[in-house]
Amino acid sequence: MCDQLRWDYLSCYGHPRLHTPHIDGLAARGVRFTRAYVQSPICGPARMSFYTGRYMHSHGSTWNGIPLKVGEMTMGDYLRPLGVKTALVGKTHMVADKEGMERLGIDPTSIIGVRVSECGFDPYERDDGLHARGPDGGYDARQQPRYNKYLLDKGYVGDNPWHDWANAAQGENNRLASGWAMRNARRPARVKEEDSETPYMTRRGIDFIREAGAAPWCLHLSYIKPHWPYIAPAPYNDMYSAADVIPPVRSQEERRNPHPLYREFMNYRVSRQFAREEVRNGVVPVYMGLVKQIDDQMGVLFRFLEDNGYFENTMIVFTSDHGDYLGDHWLGEKEFFHEPSVKIPLIIYDPSQAANATRGSVCDDLVESIDLAPTFLEFVGADPAQQSHRLEGRSLVPLLHGRRPPDWREFVVSEYDYSIQPAGAALGVEPRDARLFMLADKRWKYIHAIGFRPLLFDMATDPSEFRDLGADPACEAVRQRFAAELGRWGLRQSQRQTRSEQQVRAMRGRAERRGILIGVWDESDVADEYWRGYLGEER
């Protein structure tokens, strides 16, 4: 998993200037999904959906830093009992529910406590890759990353080599030029390429696989790049230039009388920056370089897997937690629902014979990030249907085997909670109401904003999503259809997590068999011999 990698910045997804042969090679051996969406276009909530297989509305981790509550099951909780060692190398953006653990007497340092704190993974190398510092202190107080120790051992001195070497360049007059300032994007990071984050994490992933041996395992190899800070080591910092930057997908039409929320997002500092050519020409080439570095590292990883025979028995998924606007639609970052933000690259290699029919094929069915957990369950031989009371996604294995279920989903859902963002304060919206819901099928994208009119895009006639039809009288019927669909979705059963559909069916009639006789007048009302003579009548 990459962080903030747009779906379309890979050559197999059609980027004209960014050549990613290793990732393309995986697509050639697997299935490439063209309509894969995340459940929230921001790191934390999106990842909690990947890990729990549940919508944000169900798992409740609604923004970065909102802890995933104790009790929410994750991939590891499902896979570990099946004998699959489930481990993490890299980022999760998970914050532990310390209060909940304390209330339940769970020691955070116990094996269970650590797994609860790491979304159910065994942390082989947990590193969220955001070791920033500011006037109020460090962003990720949770940990001092092993990566910093690695850099120190390599002679990169300082109290935070992650920033000073891997994410900063040399500034004027021996001053640091932090990667947090986009003006420095094109400068080379001070660290040697082999010591930068992406190759380091690849090596750590390979270390884990080596150590894991023959026992089944599931590795979440999770890269921070091409996420901020936008800075790359040589040679990736100037591998691409302004000439390689594809034009932004935006139109003056979008700025005319925009939806109040969209207007607020366009007013964000990051959006205003990416409206400037200087910024795009400075940042996008480096973003491309960071993706290129990831592709090269995929080459290293795949070669290791090939040389050691792992392609014969290992499912490989390449994806991202969300995209990056990079100036499209007059926005920067992610956090809204245009395709560059909410759609992700998703490539799945399934080693099984049954998948031979689909190798190198493209799947345009509607897919959600919550589908991966049930996919892994089915891949290791379990029946995801037994978990349908908890897992809200659907296994992709049938699609990987070319057996598309006739009842496949007709729309995807994504959510965003802007209560912590400036828009929430600027519009004076209460946190509990600062929420957006996107429903999209293969043609329409409908965005429900509590307290505002909806947004609507027709991706068939307006594939660039320039025309918001949210107030167009001609689309009233479409909006009503999606509003009704969203209402049904909201009422779905997502919290009966202690009993499955099968267990519920098995409960039918059980109470009477255990003596709870409701509506019995006399023995003639109960068939079982057990009751004879028990209810007061003569035999």
Place this chain on the structure above:
Amino acid sequence: MCDQLRWDYLSCYGHPRLHTPHIDGLAARGVRFTRAYVQSPICGPARMSFYTGRYMHSHGSTWNGIPLKVGEMTMGDYLRPLGVKTALVGKTHMVADKEGMERLGIDPTSIIGVRVSECGFDPYERDDGLHARGPDGGYDARQQPRYNKYLLDKGYVGDNPWHDWANAAQGENNRLASGWAMRNARRPARVKEEDSETPYMTRRGIDFIREAGAAPWCLHLSYIKPHWPYIAPAPYNDMYSAADVIPPVRSQEERRNPHPLYREFMNYRVSRQFAREEVRNGVVPVYMGLVKQIDDQMGVLFRFLEDNGYFENTMIVFTSDHGDYLGDHWLGEKEFFHEPSVKIPLIIYDPSQAANATRGSVCDDLVESIDLAPTFLEFVGADPAQQSHRLEGRSLVPLLHGRRPPDWREFVVSEYDYSIQPAGAALGVEPRDARLFMLADKRWKYIHAIGFRPLLFDMATDPSEFRDLGADPACEAVRQRFAAELGRWGLRQSQRQTRSEQQVRAMRGRAERRGILIGVWDESDVADEYWRGYLGEER
């Protein structure tokens, strides 16, 4: 709390033949609510809503025997940290989430484990009062009640004195006449009145209060009666006769082309039984006798509280977990949404000075059972708003003090999951779709049935709820209004339980203060002195 006590079977609520002076006396000193609704008209889910302060759709314990998942906070979790000992005497119908506790390494025998298994209460005397046995064994395998030991010590021999003495009469030829058979209802239970369940639990409640001493406490004194089995000890078994039975509220109009679900409920054995006069005349007088016995025991309890000065500092709530159709609307039991089932008696005595203005008054505002948890929090001096991310109810204290908030709720919500009931199987509805949602304001009652047309009652023109307007074209606008309201309700934020509204507001802008600079080009984009010289520029 009583179990299955109808709102209108008390003289203060207008019953013409059943005189309940002690409960009426509490109403004379407190506030009597006329529009109090449970969140689900069945024991388990209703109680889990009382205890968690959350809708069934949020806590997920959707039927009797569906465990409340580990992590759902309850009254005890809120009150105990405030120094309030929170204890249980009697019934909860709670089933522990054993699987969840095991997954999280919580020892069920530890103090925390026991509280997790008892909805957060310290079990002073846990007794669900349904120690039935059948061909498949006991209904409540969890425990052998102390009450059985009490009866044995008193000389009531047998392996299940609860049934054989407290819930059975003497049958013909020395045979037992089980209370589970309604034909035996009018016979006296074999146990002496003082040894029957209701007085026993009253004494146990008083024992707890005596032992608790001066420290703050919250006691959930929870009676099984007048719930099944319908059988009472002398003299309560024949204190009332068929002459005291008020006529059933039902109309032939209801049987003409009824809603498919309502038809199924009318076809239940218990409903067909209560359509018979013989059954009503046999059962209702005993039901009344059991209520009368509870009123007498309230007299015992209140006298104790009075004699020991507790009325000066103790909030006293008298209520029930749901009602009982007793043949109204051609139904028995509860589990549907007519007033006899979903409305409950609710009387609250608040000792504080501020409540003097409302003593003896009647409140017809819309109230839900989930309002009690926040009410208790406010009564002990905490601010329920700090828990609004978890508690979905509203404190009733303002109403008790005659300060009705202008923004008080405009409708109540109740739910019922019939997936385990015969209707689910008969109509071939998948468990996940076998769910009903009731929305009611002061005039309309709207019932949404997934996969079916809704039901609608106009309680202004049809107070008896005889005319289902769910298909009446004249009411289309009303149905659409409630459908939209239900859609909004379904999207409410109920799972962000790890951070409060206040904490979310406090998170605004925090990331940048900790070094996550998003959208910064150079130092001119950041105000704080901290960044000077850090981003690569000359000073």
